[in-house]
Amino acid sequence: MATAEVPKKRKLKVKRFKPVDNPKHTYLTDEKGLWAWMTTVDHKKIGLMFLGATAFFFLLGGILALLLRTELLTPAKTFVEADTYNQLFTLHGAIMVFFVIIPAIPSGLGNFILPMQLGAKDVAFPRLNLASFYIYVVGAIFTFIALASNGLDTGWTFYTPYSSTDSTSSVIWVTMGIFILGFSSILTGTNFITTIHKLRAPGITWGKLPLNLWAIYATSVIQVLATPILAITLLLLTMERFMGIGIFDPAMGGDPVLFQHFFWFYSHPAVYIMIVPGFGIISEVITTFSKKHIFGYWAVAFSSLAIAFIGFLVWGHHMFVSGQSPVATTVFSFLTFLVGIPTGIKVLNWVATLYKGSIDMKTPMIYVYSFLFLFSIGGFTGIMVGALSADVHLHDTYYVVAHFHYVMMGGTIIALLAGLHYWWPKMTGRMYNEFLGKIAAGFIFIGFNLTFLPQFIMGSMGMPRRYYNYIDQFTIFHQTSTIGSYIIGMGFLLIAYYLAKSLFRDGERAPANPWGSRGLEWQATSPPDLHNFDHIPVVINGPYYYHKPMEEFQLGLVDFHGAEVEESEKEVDMSDEKEWVNYNLD
């Protein structure tokens, strides 16, 4: 695959471009105003708009979570009716999954970071990128229409025949909303795959691609391959409800279990759409804050692809007690364990990266530590519910609820927080308060475990999920869990406070590369120029070559826009890797 801007000649004239601190022109100072933002094709602005939208939905989903945890303080009614409670958990799930976790890292952070890590000026299809955002907004509007009419009480999984015939809520509005949202996901995936293939700066071979981009690449592949199945499933469900086409309706000869197959064929890979980009962030942050080359680059890179691939073959593990065929159940269980292996490899490689590093416990690194601990628990309990006979007992209990929160929140959201803190100076040009950052990370870690550890115990004791009333013996676990959720809420409020504060006039200005990272995105100014770099970067070192001096990461093409030749001009040979990797600039 031809990389984007490598001219045919073997030797490139390069010089050093050192990013200045406090740049005059940035993407934030150029093209200002509401209209400029709304019509922008700049990937950075679109990324921020996605982050803003997901933050809004995270707030909404979070409030729903606190409300439903509050309802569960007492075994019977605490303050809402059963129907309201059913709506709370359904909307919490649907909003968090479809509107927050799936788009937050790829479409939000990814949009911002991906072209910068590639040394590109934008994604391959900037207008399509903006279209993605507006499609997301339209999907959101549909969902709000549903909220304003009868809400949704089917559970985020929409199981038939409850969702197709029994529910009296606004199922069609939500399924259409998510159908539309799916196109946002598909277009972003298409855009990113093409960008990674076609827009890499000279010298970025596949072996020098940051692991964050390997992860986003794997994610995009899943998005493109799995989301259309969700689209067709939701379309069929909509038609089922709209005119009773009967495909999932037992009364007409259809099969409700078929719906579950269709649904999980998307929604299991979707779990990897949610977690794999988090893996990418962890790889970036852990190398930066231990100032060390990633341990097992190819193992980490390929395990993302392996997870993406095997992830397509395990959907049936959500259905061990659904009445699917025994052969299918056996095969799905087996494959489920295989997907655990690349995940384990990643965790161990990250821990090995720390060995003999120079570890700086800044806020993003604290989140990485939280991630490694919480995600490991999520992984081990995943093995537990993958084991057939154990799953029969644990299926649809709070054990499963705790398991996927350890993965989705302990994994993805914590990784998102790591990434957000890590790239905050790059995105905004401001430093947040490090002390408050650590305090908030502590709140979230403690609150999280307090919320979800008791759920493992009560789930294992038999407490089913999606229960409005529960029997008295589970009271203490539910109450502990509710208290934990309040602590998480305080943690997030604190984060919102100090991040917002950093944006005001007195916020401390961030240097171009506050963490001393070797990643290409840190060689742009903070915040970056409207076109990211005002030169074409040339990459001769991998993104984790901490044994190389910083100068070697700041090279750019000399003969671009007729720039003048300076004394530091050197030639690097791009055809023979050995030679130019060892090229000494001095």
Next chain:
Amino acid sequence: MDRIIGGLFDFMLPELKSPLTGASSDEIMAFIHIVSFIILGGVTFAMVYFAIKYRRKSDDDETPLITHHNQLEVAWSVIPLLLVLIVFGWGYQGWLNLNTAPDNAYEIQVTGFKWGWTFRYDTGAQIPNEVHVPAGRPVKLVMKSEDVIHSFFVPDYRVKQDVLPNRFSTVWFQAEEAGESQVFCTEYCGTSHSNMLAKVVVHEPEDFQNWLSEQAADGGGTPVERGENLISIQGCTTCHSTDGSTLIGPTFQGLWESERTFENASPETVDENYIRESILNPSAKIVEGFQDQMASFEGRLTDDDITDIIEYLKTLE
């Protein structure tokens, strides 16, 4: 040994009352817990130890270039692979057992509906929300749903199976001692999902026979008694109270010959035909203030059944 260490995690599980179905599940859970704790402990220790030992001393710290180590990669791929293969085999074995009911199992027919359970015995007896079984003998439940998907879960026995509207599914267990166990519905099925509970009542074998023979085949007794039994078996009382309180549907108390106003029809007085229509075609007239939620009982109740129910409703003044 296994049981002793595994016992560390027993606090997480309810007392096992059907070892034939649950023992293997408990063992595998204990095994996974132990191995997981060891590995998690190791990983956590390494992380924390590195964070202290290799903490950054100055911004100019030099770190060694360690890119990869093939033997290590192979080791931490193959060892977990072997471990998960063990878990897979173990889980598969236990699951096969859970899916193979012994030939001599005592069979009970189960119907799940929104929101309750009916258990039918070969004598014709029908019991709502309580399944009585003999101790020390395998019991097999043959289950179907009247409406949406439900799931039959007994934590004490470590068994669970979805109950489907278009096919039969089965579950089996063998309770060893007399006592009671909780049954939950574990597939979300709407408003009163969390009230869709039942009890397994285990009798000594001879007590069970006595109990069974006491149960009349078709509810027995006068039409009023049969009607009372029917509205309980068929789950009517999950939504319609008999004491005047409002549940999901209007109460039965004082229903007979009362004046009704509807969302979608002109008012009328409750009589036989109105009740009959409400049972067979519930959507035709929706009582004001309520939603169109009820499913038709066409095919589930005979004309005689409906007559009996009407007789019973007449008594609820």
Next chain:
Amino acid sequence: MSNESTQTHQVEHHFVDAEHQFDTAKMGMWVFIVNEILFFGGLFCAYIIYRTWYPDLFQEAALQLDTLWGAVNTVVLIGSSLTVAMAIRSVQKNQIKGLKINLLITIALACIFMVIKAFEYFHKFELGIFPGSYYTYAGIEHAQAPIFFSIYYMLTGVHALHVLIGIGLIYWIYRRASKGEFSSEYYTPVEITGLYWHLVDLIWIFLFPLLYLIE
């Protein structure tokens, strides 16, 4: 912004040259086509499952579909694929007139396809073969007869939607061609719209035997 446009500055700022931009656009379209194939794949999956469960239903119900008009539509769509290919060939040779004529023929053929499809639909509606619960036709004994027609309407309906989108796209290309935006130097939108149209054609080539020609 680049689409305001004379022929020379069609290269957007983040690409090196026109060839780079063309390659990128084409790759993007291929990725999107993969996604489209999976979208229909879901429906084909439902088709396969129900055909396995109710083989006699599919044989019996397929008799209600008019093989002749189905075949005519197949020929019409293949013809339109040919004219799209010729349109691309024309623009590569810088024959803008040829491009416009071929595009117009393609639109005409697509419209013929839609008209025939509409007649087929209306004929079924007259018989009472409506989708799903509105189905009232008594001519097929099989209890699950509505399911076949649900799948039929879903597959052909979603396909017809793609044809309509295609007509819109080709008309848009025609308008841009009329304004002189394309030349042998720059014809990326023509090429990727052509790719899309071939996909629409290809899906029909699968649909026709699967629905109409069940033996």
